[in-house]
Amino acid sequence: MAILTFKFRKIGIYKLNNINWLNYWNKKNIWTESDLWKKNNDIFFLKTSHIFNFSKKNIVLDIGCGNGDFTNKVINRVDKVYCVDTSQEYVNICKTRFSNNKNVTVLKLGNNYTDLSFIKDIKFSIIIANSVVQYYRSQNEIIDLVKSVQKISAENARFLISDIEIFSDKKKSYLNLIYNSIVKRYFFSLIKVGLKLIVNKEYSKTKQRQSILAVNFDKLIRDLSIFVKKISIINENITVNVNRKHLLIEL
Numbered sequence: 731m732a733i734l735t736f737k738f739r740k741i742g743i744y745k746l747n748n749i750n751w752l753n754y755w756n757k758k759n760i761w762t763e764s765d766l767w768k769k770n771n772d773i774f775f776l777k778t779s780h781i782f783n784f785s786k787k788n789i790v791l792d793i794g795c796g797n798g799d800f801t802n803k804v805i806n807r808v809d810k811v812y813c814v815d816t817s818q819e820y821v822n823i824c825k826t827r828f829s830n831n832k833n834v835t836v837l838k839l840g841n842n843y844t845d846l847s848f849i850k851d852i853k854f855s856i857i858i859a860n861s862v863v864q865y866y867r868s869q870n871e872i873i874d875l876v877k878s879v880q881k882i883s884a885e886n887a888r889f890l891i892s893d894i895e896i897f898s899d900k901k902k903s904y905l906n907l908i909y910n911s912i913v914k915r916y917f918f919s920l921i922k923v924g925l926k927l928i929v930n931k932e933y934s935k936t937k938q939r940q941s942i943l944a945v946n947f948d949k950l951i952r953d954l955s956i957f958v959k960k961i962s963i964i965n966e967n968i969t970v971n972v973n974r975k976h977l978l979i980e981l
Protein backbone atom coordinates (compact mmCIF):
# COMPACT_ATOMS: atom_id res chain seq x y z
CA MET A 731 0.00 0.00 0.00
CA ALA A 732 2.82 2.39 0.98
CA ILE A 733 4.60 1.67 -2.34
CA LEU A 734 1.38 2.35 -4.27
CA THR A 735 0.83 5.70 -2.48
CA PHE A 736 4.45 6.64 -3.19
CA LYS A 737 4.02 5.80 -6.90
CA PHE A 738 0.81 7.84 -7.19
CA ARG A 739 2.51 10.76 -5.46
CA LYS A 740 5.44 10.52 -7.89
CA ILE A 741 3.09 10.48 -10.88
CA GLY A 742 1.25 13.49 -9.40
CA ILE A 743 4.50 15.46 -8.97
CA TYR A 744 5.61 14.44 -12.48
CA LYS A 745 2.32 15.70 -13.93
CA LEU A 746 2.55 19.00 -12.02
CA ASN A 747 6.13 19.53 -13.18
CA ASN A 748 4.93 19.12 -16.74
CA ILE A 749 2.55 22.04 -16.46
CA ASN A 750 4.54 24.85 -18.05
CA TRP A 751 4.30 27.15 -21.05
CA LEU A 752 6.40 25.00 -23.35
CA ASN A 753 3.98 22.12 -22.85
CA TYR A 754 0.93 24.37 -22.99
CA TRP A 755 1.87 25.59 -26.48
CA ASN A 756 2.86 22.12 -27.57
CA LYS A 757 -0.76 20.99 -27.45
CA LYS A 758 -3.93 22.01 -29.24
CA ASN A 759 -5.21 25.18 -27.55
CA ILE A 760 -7.91 27.79 -27.86
CA TRP A 761 -5.74 30.36 -29.63
CA THR A 762 -4.76 28.70 -32.91
CA GLU A 763 -8.06 29.29 -34.68
CA SER A 764 -9.25 32.25 -32.63
CA ASP A 765 -10.48 35.42 -34.34
CA LEU A 766 -8.48 37.40 -31.79
CA TRP A 767 -5.18 35.99 -33.06
CA LYS A 768 -6.16 36.79 -36.62
CA LYS A 769 -7.18 40.31 -35.66
CA ASN A 770 -3.95 40.70 -33.67
CA ASN A 771 -1.86 39.72 -36.69
CA ASP A 772 -3.86 42.07 -38.95
CA ILE A 773 -3.03 44.96 -36.63
CA PHE A 774 0.56 43.79 -36.10
CA PHE A 775 1.26 43.42 -39.82
CA LEU A 776 -0.20 46.83 -40.62
CA LYS A 777 1.78 48.56 -37.88
CA THR A 778 5.06 46.74 -38.55
CA SER A 779 4.78 47.57 -42.26
CA HIS A 780 5.30 51.19 -41.26
CA ILE A 781 8.28 50.33 -39.08
CA PHE A 782 10.11 48.02 -41.49
CA ASN A 783 8.95 48.91 -44.97
CA PHE A 784 9.15 45.20 -45.92
CA SER A 785 10.82 44.59 -49.27
CA LYS A 786 12.33 41.79 -51.36
CA LYS A 787 15.73 42.68 -49.89
CA ASN A 788 14.64 41.30 -46.51
CA ILE A 789 15.12 37.90 -44.97
CA VAL A 790 12.85 37.66 -41.94
CA LEU A 791 13.14 35.50 -38.85
CA ASP A 792 9.78 34.95 -37.10
CA ILE A 793 10.61 33.68 -33.61
CA GLY A 794 7.68 31.93 -31.90
CA CYS A 795 5.79 31.95 -35.19
CA GLY A 796 2.66 30.23 -33.83
CA ASN A 797 0.22 29.20 -36.57
CA GLY A 798 2.09 31.29 -39.15
CA ASP A 799 -0.45 34.11 -39.52
CA PHE A 800 2.23 36.81 -39.56
CA THR A 801 4.49 34.86 -41.94
CA ASN A 802 1.54 34.33 -44.24
CA LYS A 803 1.02 38.07 -44.48
CA VAL A 804 4.64 39.14 -44.84
CA ILE A 805 5.92 36.45 -47.22
CA ASN A 806 4.67 38.17 -50.39
CA ARG A 807 6.53 41.33 -49.47
CA VAL A 808 9.93 39.88 -48.54
CA ASP A 809 12.51 37.47 -49.97
CA LYS A 810 12.36 34.66 -47.41
CA VAL A 811 10.89 33.93 -43.98
CA TYR A 812 12.26 31.49 -41.43
CA CYS A 813 9.63 30.42 -38.89
CA VAL A 814 10.91 28.97 -35.63
CA ASP A 815 8.94 27.74 -32.64
CA THR A 816 9.39 25.41 -29.66
CA SER A 817 5.97 23.88 -30.27
CA GLN A 818 5.84 20.74 -32.42
CA GLU A 819 2.11 21.45 -32.87
CA TYR A 820 2.83 24.83 -34.52
CA VAL A 821 5.84 23.56 -36.44
CA ASN A 822 3.56 20.91 -37.98
CA ILE A 823 0.83 23.46 -38.71
CA CYS A 824 3.33 25.82 -40.40
CA LYS A 825 5.02 23.01 -42.35
CA THR A 826 1.64 22.02 -43.79
CA ARG A 827 0.52 25.60 -44.34
CA PHE A 828 3.68 26.60 -46.23
CA SER A 829 4.46 23.27 -47.89
CA ASN A 830 4.00 24.85 -51.33
CA ASN A 831 6.04 27.93 -50.59
CA LYS A 832 9.76 27.38 -50.99
CA ASN A 833 10.49 30.82 -49.55
CA VAL A 834 9.31 29.73 -46.11
CA THR A 835 11.47 27.48 -43.94
CA VAL A 836 10.02 26.08 -40.72
CA LEU A 837 12.35 24.94 -37.93
CA LYS A 838 11.78 23.52 -34.46
CA LEU A 839 13.55 25.06 -31.48
CA GLY A 840 14.87 22.80 -28.74
CA ASN A 841 14.79 23.18 -24.99
CA ASN A 842 17.68 25.63 -25.27
CA TYR A 843 15.42 27.89 -27.29
CA THR A 844 17.53 31.06 -27.14
CA ASP A 845 20.34 29.32 -29.01
CA LEU A 846 19.84 29.97 -32.73
CA SER A 847 23.36 28.97 -33.79
CA PHE A 848 21.93 25.96 -35.66
CA ILE A 849 20.62 28.36 -38.33
CA LYS A 850 23.68 28.45 -40.53
CA ASP A 851 24.73 30.72 -43.42
CA ILE A 852 21.67 32.99 -43.23
CA LYS A 853 21.89 36.65 -42.32
CA PHE A 854 18.55 38.06 -41.24
CA SER A 855 17.69 41.72 -41.74
CA ILE A 856 14.39 41.69 -39.84
CA ILE A 857 13.84 39.63 -36.74
CA ILE A 858 10.54 39.50 -34.90
CA ALA A 859 9.48 37.90 -31.65
CA ASN A 860 5.86 38.92 -31.13
CA SER A 861 4.13 37.85 -27.95
CA VAL A 862 6.75 35.23 -27.09
CA VAL A 863 9.16 36.33 -24.35
CA GLN A 864 6.44 36.37 -21.67
CA TYR A 865 6.67 32.57 -21.85
CA TYR A 866 10.40 32.57 -21.07
CA ARG A 867 11.69 31.34 -17.74
CA SER A 868 13.63 34.50 -16.90
CA GLN A 869 14.52 37.96 -18.11
CA ASN A 870 18.13 36.85 -18.65
CA GLU A 871 16.90 34.56 -21.41
CA ILE A 872 15.80 37.63 -23.39
CA ILE A 873 19.38 38.91 -23.20
CA ASP A 874 20.64 35.48 -24.36
CA LEU A 875 18.19 35.58 -27.26
CA VAL A 876 19.31 39.02 -28.43
CA LYS A 877 22.98 37.94 -28.24
CA SER A 878 22.15 34.84 -30.26
CA VAL A 879 20.17 36.83 -32.85
CA GLN A 880 23.09 39.26 -33.18
CA LYS A 881 25.26 36.42 -34.48
CA ILE A 882 22.90 35.58 -37.34
CA SER A 883 21.91 39.08 -38.35
CA ALA A 884 22.86 41.13 -41.39
CA GLU A 885 24.43 44.55 -41.14
CA ASN A 886 21.88 47.13 -39.97
CA ALA A 887 19.43 44.38 -38.99
CA ARG A 888 16.61 45.27 -36.63
CA PHE A 889 14.97 43.08 -34.05
CA LEU A 890 11.45 43.82 -32.81
CA ILE A 891 10.55 42.24 -29.48
CA SER A 892 6.91 43.06 -29.05
CA ASP A 893 4.07 42.43 -26.62
CA ILE A 894 6.45 42.40 -23.66
CA GLU A 895 4.57 41.95 -20.40
CA ILE A 896 5.55 44.42 -17.68
CA PHE A 897 4.39 44.92 -14.10
CA SER A 898 1.17 46.92 -14.40
CA ASP A 899 -2.13 47.67 -12.76
CA LYS A 900 -4.25 44.71 -13.95
CA LYS A 901 -7.64 46.42 -13.43
CA LYS A 902 -6.55 49.40 -15.55
CA SER A 903 -5.10 47.02 -18.17
CA TYR A 904 -8.40 45.16 -18.58
CA LEU A 905 -10.38 48.41 -18.87
CA ASN A 906 -7.95 49.70 -21.52
CA LEU A 907 -8.18 46.39 -23.37
CA ILE A 908 -12.00 46.51 -23.45
CA TYR A 909 -11.98 50.16 -24.56
CA ASN A 910 -9.47 49.46 -27.32
CA SER A 911 -11.37 46.35 -28.48
CA ILE A 912 -14.48 48.47 -29.00
CA VAL A 913 -12.61 51.22 -30.85
CA LYS A 914 -10.63 48.76 -33.01
CA ARG A 915 -13.64 46.44 -33.50
CA TYR A 916 -12.45 43.22 -31.96
CA PHE A 917 -14.71 43.30 -28.91
CA PHE A 918 -16.64 40.13 -29.86
CA SER A 919 -13.43 38.22 -30.66
CA LEU A 920 -12.18 39.23 -27.21
CA ILE A 921 -15.39 38.09 -25.51
CA LYS A 922 -15.27 34.74 -27.38
CA VAL A 923 -11.71 34.11 -26.17
CA GLY A 924 -12.67 35.23 -22.65
CA LEU A 925 -15.52 32.69 -22.54
CA LYS A 926 -13.28 29.93 -23.89
CA LEU A 927 -10.73 30.74 -21.19
CA ILE A 928 -13.42 30.34 -18.52
CA VAL A 929 -14.51 26.94 -19.87
CA ASN A 930 -11.05 25.62 -20.75
CA LYS A 931 -8.90 25.86 -17.63
CA GLU A 932 -5.56 24.86 -19.24
CA TYR A 933 -4.37 28.45 -19.59
CA SER A 934 -5.12 29.49 -15.99
CA LYS A 935 -3.73 26.19 -14.64
CA THR A 936 -0.48 26.79 -16.52
CA LYS A 937 -0.33 30.40 -15.36
CA GLN A 938 -0.59 29.20 -11.76
CA ARG A 939 2.39 26.84 -12.20
CA GLN A 940 4.57 29.17 -14.29
CA SER A 941 3.64 32.80 -14.13
CA ILE A 942 3.76 34.97 -17.23
CA LEU A 943 7.16 36.66 -17.21
CA ALA A 944 6.67 40.31 -16.27
CA VAL A 945 9.78 42.15 -17.34
CA ASN A 946 11.61 44.87 -15.47
CA PHE A 947 11.60 47.10 -18.53
CA ASP A 948 14.17 49.69 -17.44
CA LYS A 949 16.62 46.97 -16.45
CA LEU A 950 16.09 45.15 -19.74
CA ILE A 951 16.90 48.31 -21.69
CA ARG A 952 19.96 48.98 -19.51
CA ASP A 953 21.26 45.43 -19.97
CA LEU A 954 20.66 45.43 -23.71
CA SER A 955 22.21 48.83 -24.31
CA ILE A 956 25.60 47.44 -23.23
CA PHE A 957 25.92 45.37 -26.40
CA VAL A 958 23.44 46.59 -29.07
CA LYS A 959 23.74 49.66 -31.33
CA LYS A 960 20.45 51.34 -30.47
CA ILE A 961 17.15 50.65 -28.71
CA SER A 962 13.86 52.44 -29.33
CA ILE A 963 10.62 52.03 -27.46
CA ILE A 964 7.59 51.88 -29.73
CA ASN A 965 4.86 53.78 -27.96
CA GLU A 966 2.07 52.93 -30.38
CA ASN A 967 -0.34 49.99 -29.85
CA ILE A 968 0.97 47.49 -32.37
CA THR A 969 -0.91 44.50 -30.91
CA VAL A 970 -4.30 44.06 -29.27
CA ASN A 971 -2.66 44.00 -25.84
CA VAL A 972 -2.68 47.68 -25.03
CA ASN A 973 -0.49 47.56 -21.93
CA ARG A 974 2.39 45.60 -23.37
CA LYS A 975 5.72 47.16 -24.37
CA HIS A 976 7.58 46.92 -27.66
CA LEU A 977 11.31 47.30 -28.25
CA LEU A 978 12.98 47.91 -31.57
CA ILE A 979 16.62 46.95 -31.36
CA GLU A 980 19.30 47.87 -33.85
CA LEU A 981 21.78 45.04 -33.61
Ligand SMILES: C[S@@+](CC[C@H](N)C(=O)[O-])C[C@H]1O[C@@H](n2cnc3c(N)ncnc32)[C@H](O)[C@@H]1O
Binds near residue numbers: 816859
Ligand atom coordinates in the same frame (compact mmCIF):
# COMPACT_ATOMS: atom_id res chain seq x y z
C1 LIG B 1 1.03 33.98 -28.03
S1 LIG B 1 1.73 32.92 -29.22
C2 LIG B 1 2.27 34.11 -30.45
C3 LIG B 1 2.37 33.51 -31.82
C4 LIG B 1 2.78 34.49 -32.91
N1 LIG B 1 4.05 35.10 -32.65
C5 LIG B 1 1.72 35.52 -33.12
O1 LIG B 1 1.95 36.68 -32.77
O2 LIG B 1 0.65 35.17 -33.64
C6 LIG B 1 3.22 32.40 -28.47
C7 LIG B 1 4.07 31.56 -29.38
O3 LIG B 1 5.37 31.46 -28.80
C8 LIG B 1 5.78 30.11 -28.84
N2 LIG B 1 6.72 29.94 -27.74
C9 LIG B 1 6.47 29.77 -26.42
N3 LIG B 1 7.61 29.69 -25.73
C10 LIG B 1 8.61 29.84 -26.64
C11 LIG B 1 10.03 29.87 -26.55
N4 LIG B 1 10.63 29.74 -25.39
N5 LIG B 1 10.75 30.06 -27.69
C12 LIG B 1 10.13 30.21 -28.88
N6 LIG B 1 8.80 30.17 -29.03
C13 LIG B 1 8.05 30.00 -27.93
C14 LIG B 1 4.51 29.31 -28.69
O4 LIG B 1 4.67 27.99 -29.12
C15 LIG B 1 3.56 30.13 -29.54
O5 LIG B 1 3.66 29.78 -30.88
